Amino acid sequence: MPLRFAALIAHAAVALALACGLGPATAQPQPRAVPAESPASLLKLNLPDVVVTDHRGQTRRFASELLRDRPVLVNFIFTSCTTVCSPMTAILKSARERLAASGRGDLQLVSITVDPLADTPERLRSYASARGAAEGDWHFVTGSRASIDAILAAFGLPTGGRLDDHTPMVFVGQGQPQRWQRVYGLAGPSAIVAAVQGGGAALPQAARLTVTAPPAAETPAGTEAAALQGWQGLRDAAARQAEGAAPARLAGRDAASHFTNLPLLTHDRGPVRFYDDLIRGRVVLVHAFFASCKDVCSPVGANLARAQQALAAAPGIGPVQLLSISVDPVADTPELLDAYANRLGARAGWSFVTGKKENVDWVLHKLGLYVPDKTQHQAALWIGNDRTNTWLKLHALAPPEAIVAAVRRVL
Incomplete structure (x- = not known):
């Protein structure tokens, strides 16, 4: 996945009002174009x-x-x-x-x-x-x-x-x-x-787009410690960014209409409605991933597993819902996501989300996380408190203690 790390860090504090079109003028997400067909x-x-x-x-x-x-x-x-x-x-x-x-x-x-x-x-x-x-x-x-x-x-x-x-x-x-x-x-x-105009945003006629593996020095090695070690520089930058992240309060919006209440599938709860069952009244962490990802998804998953443990031990925070939404819902069935969650050691309160591609794409679009090429998805983490309409955005490799601090800010 050829992530543009510097750009991700620079934009990680953009408010949800801009990324999701909740401000005075609707801002459409601008996914990267897929290479042209020959x-x-x-x-x-x-x-x-x-x-x-x-x-x-x-x-x-x-x-x-x-x-x-x-x-x-x-x-x-x-x-x-x-x-x-x-x-x-x-x-x-x-x-x-x-x-x-x-x-x-x-x-x-x-x-x-x-x-x-x-x-x-x-x-x-x-x-x-x-x-x-x-x-x-x-x-x-x-x-x-x-x-x-x-x-x-x-x-x-x-x-x-x-x-x-x-x-x-x-x-x-x-x-x-x-x-x-x-x-x-x-x-x-x-x-x-x-x-x-022949400028090239068309999808290839056949075959899936392939995932480009990271350099050998950065390839996750299978264990949590090894997976995170190669990304230490990026995690340090994410930690510095997290310290200055400011939440945005989104008052007066129809949350169910904006975030959508489309039917989806989860690995742990079966069929759900996105807003009613996963967002309404909750403190949530939301990011995008896909199970066959060979790059940033593995260290992000390990990082969020550590963050979930840290949140559970932190006093005065209460339940936090984690949502990992697949950008490859055709391949990522609930059964496959259940196995993926087990490998990460995901606890109760962490749902891996898939469903009909049209619905998943639209949910991601509304969150500012949609991309036409799954390998170009952002390593971004939305942290939100639906009770107060307060959200902020971090890099998903921000250290667990920074994620805990961010959750406290939206509270």
Whole structure:
């Protein structure tokens, strides 16, 4: 994991109001871009020319009329979606405006419902109008179940009305014959603009991104002491930063709405709602990791295990909930996370969190911890007191005594 340690230290005291968009102006997370695809890895899709209907009630042929010979963005939504669909529509709108301002006004957008039985042209028109996306060359498309399933299958997506399986993927099509790139939409407008302009924010066509191991001198050696020894310089810097970290009080916010109350899975408690079951009324430590990580996750886990012991022994603090949220929820099943927790010696009150990728991604996004490439996740630790709406941010390798002191500050 090529972590930029100096940048992480410098930014570790940024308030949650900025990282999560709780201030006067919403600040979107800016994940690092994934390297561009090479021309050889562009997708060649055999798209069906089925009949569809757009939000204006116009009947069109999908491949020959909607996807004509010019740049096109395609994504998938449904109007009753309560997670990523509205934010994705806003991201596409912003990308469209940026491209138009740069002289790329020839772009066409096509948003296809995965719920065609419920999403009539009228519902799609209402959805688009409410988001300022109903005008111009942007088509919100529905059709028969068979037609939509044929389109989904051509893009390699689940069919049969499986609403929960849709993802915030954007397909960028250009050229004749048209070739395609995939962009993870939550990476933001810049990633989409870069893909259209050839700047490279597209996801590789096949295979997972690999984890780059740290230099041998820094590789965790298996035991807690050895794992932490190679990171001593970083821990010292994190300790110095922790001494000056100032909490931010977030008054007057709807916490359940902001942090989301999406359904997730934990290794120890089974299905949960994120805010109600893991945040509400609690003092919490939150960070991101993934179980197959070969770099900073192991020493961070060992450090947090020591911090959990120190917090349990500290007088006047009370229960503290630790949350380790996987940035690789497809691979990190509850069973795998249970084994991971056992290896760390995690005690009661430390939940390892996974779930449907769409939900986990959105929770991470709201916490300012989302990245499109799991190997680029931050070694950041949020410390929060939901009872007082007070939060601060440390480096996750801050020494246990510094974490205990930070918890006292949010109390």
